[in-house]
Amino acid sequence: MASDILKIYEEYSEQILFCKYFIAEYLNHNAEMGRCGENILIKELRERFGMLEFISGFIVCDGERSNQCDILVCRKNMYKRCLGGDLYLVDPADCLMVIEVKGNLTLRDINETSRKNQFFTRFSETKHIQLALFAYKTRVAKKTLYSEFGYRYERISKSYSQNREGVNIQIDLFVCLHRETLNSTASRDKQLLFIKDRQEVTKFHLSREFPVFRIFLTYIYSLQEQ
Numbered sequence: 001m002a003s004d005i006l007k008i009y010e011e012y013s014e015q016i017l018f019c020k021y022f023i024a025e026y027l028n029h030n031a032e033m034g035r036c037g038e039n040i041l042i043k044e045l046r047e048r049f050g051m052l053e054f055i056s057g058f059i060v061c062d063g064e065r066s067n068q069c070d071i072l073v074c075r076k077n078m079y080k081r082c083l084g085g086d087l088y089l090v091d092p093a094d095c096l097m098v099i100e101v102k103g104n105l106t107l108r109d110i111n112e113t114s115r116k117n118q119f120f121t122r123f124s125e126t127k128h129i130q131l132a133l134f135a136y137k138t139r140v141a142k143k144t145l146y147s148e149f150g151y152r153y154e155r156i157s158k159s160y161s162q163n164r165e166g167v168n169i170q171i172d173l174f175v176c177l178h179r180e181t182l183n184s185t186a187s188r189d190k191q192l193l194f195i196k197d198r199q200e201v202t203k204f205h206l207s208r209e210f211p212v213f214r215i216f217l218t219y220i221y222s223l224q225e226q
Contacts, residue, residue, distance in 0.1 A: 011210065038070045049221065056086050059119075068087070070099060073095070073130075079094065107148070113170075131170060131172045148167070149174065166203045167204070176193075193212045
């Protein structure tokens with residue numbers, strides 16, 4: 001019974017999170033929507049996890065810096081180096097995860113995020129950092145979305161299965177909250193979560209257990225123990 005109540009709570013939390021973005025999308029200029037989506041998610045995560053720090057900024061390693069990161073999930077006792085405003089310079093040892101946030105995800109966004117994340121594969125000091133991509137909505141077709149993470153559609157079984165060869169993509173976790181409308185009966189076909197296999201790094205595990213935001217939060221929660 002308790003688990004059912006928690007699941008219902010997380011279902012409504014996910015709906016509220018999506019509603020905030022959906023409404024903001026109509027109130028803000030398109031150029032501001034990226035930052036708006038980040039702020040909505042950062043506020044939610046800060047309220048959930050008191051043992052982690054959620055900021056925006058750059059990772060600096062061996063005299064080189066990463067591209068600007070939408071959300072850096074850091075240890076609570078991190079050493080803060082403020083650049084001004086809400087941007088920080090972060091030591092790799094203090095960072096546990098990088099989250100790229102997209103309002104209305106495109107195929108180009110997936111490829112561009114993977115390209116930018118190559119920075120974290122170049123240094124031994126950054127290889128522990130988990131690389132996440134979070135999308136409120138997506139313009140990518142369902143079959144194409146699955147294909148990007150190593151799945152193909154089987155006409156006979158009318159289901160998706162993993163490709164044997166897998167995919168080489170620099171993303172460890174992908175979550176999409178996509179809904180066509182705010183209506184509770186709206187299609188959730190593209191609401192999903194992919195997690196990279198720790199041993200076979202070209203393979204992803206697919207989860208469509210609703211609410212997917214709950215699984216995402218569980219993943220974040222596990223970072224507190226590192």
